[in-house]
Amino acid sequence: MTKLRAVPRSTSEDLRARVHFCAETGQIWLHEHRMLLVHAEAQATLRKELIDTLGMDRAKGLLTRMGYASGVRDAELARTRAEDSTDLEAFMTGPQLHTLEGIVRVTPIQIELNRHAGTFYAEILWEHSWEGQWHRHHYGIHSEPVCWTQIGYACGYTSAFMGRTILYKEVECTGMGHNNCRIIGKPAEEWDDAAEQMRFFNSESIADQLIDLQTQVVQLRSSIGDRDQSPEQVAGVSPGFRAAHELLQRAAESHITVLLTGETGVGKEVFARSLHDMGARSGKPFIAVNCAAIPAELVESELFGVEKGAYTGALVSRPGRFERADGGTLFLDEIGDLPLSAQAKLLRVLQEGEIERLGDQKTRKVNVRLVAATNVGLQQMVKEGRFRSDLYYRLNAYQIVIPPLRERKQDIPVLAKHFLAKYCAIHGKKLRGFTDKAKRALLGHPWPGNIRELQNTVERGVILAPSGTRIEVGHLFLSSSEVQTQEFVLDSAGGLDINRWETGKDLREAVFNGTLTLDEVEAMLLEAAVDNARGNLSSAARMLGLTRAQIAYRLKRLQEARDSAGNLPPAAFDEMHPGAH
């Protein structure tokens, strides 16, 4: 055992000689490591920012690990010197380097070590501690030791040198108001609080924590959605909507994987949730994941879960979304954004009904109904090799196309009515519906953002319109360019006024852009003719170049259609004065 009470300084000259300033390359070398000459004050500012951004505890961990890494590097140099000197002389390399690097003046008070036996004890004096001084400058006297980087260095250096974990603690620290810092080092198992000290050597992944928080937000949102859910949200009267909804209802009874396609904002998640609610799994979790919102490198651990130690930063095992959705429904939105490797794993889950967490050997059975959605052409992605064809065919087995809002204009009144009621309740407003001009604008708008855009527009109207009034066009659309100025109006009863189509051009436009259907045009012509003929069907038929039987048949069919469909879209607006009567 080597025991030391005096300090050998002779070897520090030798170390100084190992520092090379290379003017040609602009590099500084110490032994084989590139070094930096940085301003202590700039470094202290970085340290302060770390503390202010991450908090004292997290910054302490980060700085301790940074010091630890430096210590380990310097131990390499010490070990090369150990070959032709005693253990103690070789060990002194670290304290000398720490001094040479300008961090702190290191003076051993007592060192006892035996590398072979693995015994270690050190008591060391630290003078002019860089870290202690700056911490005190920025934060005043602290209740605990503050030389975190330096302690990290001592631990890293000595552990690497000894080949076993050695922990140091400051028993005095300038940051606490002492004149100097004083540290004690011994093997980890000789400290009572080793676990507490070593906590700071484990890096923690902030990304993991963010993902956990995001998951919580999604789950909270889902539960809010549960309460918020009312049948009108998936309601509609248009043929396009009805067709899609019928497919949805049929799928709800089975466990088949469903692919929902449609433009952004058409309500794919609402459809998915509705599918879940209609089926036998309604009492189980509904988990929604937007594949485009998760970074590619995290998506697999998110979906399939991860076992502790699977990768750097995976400190704890946690289940993925598949496991969380067990028994229920997993909704994968924007599935086209899933990386190819994750696609392969997803396909396996669909085929085998079991998942394997990242870094795990065993498989776990999961019973999950998958609903996927996309707003991009998956088939094209398959052609381009960006989406697996086998997965595509598996998903595409039951596809439901949700039409864009511009192709289901008849649903606008229904949806606008729903959103009006919803946002009146949320914002505590009593409104008497929409003005005629506002109704016209809602029907005429092309809605590139689909239902989501309609929802936002109505909410804006609810917020801007004074209580007790009707929402005006100016409350809905910010600029006049957003408003489709079409020359047709609703009459006082909410019906379309045929007399406005003087040239026929506007009528044609209204049909082309979906504001009117051909059936509606025919209905208007029939009714106008009957009105002009004062109810005389024969004379009305002549005006239209039809026989009396033909016009009678068409009127009868019109009446039937109205009875079954309930109403034509503009008329539907008349019923939309929630809480206003």
Ligand SMILES: [Zn+2]
């Ligand atoms: Zn200190």
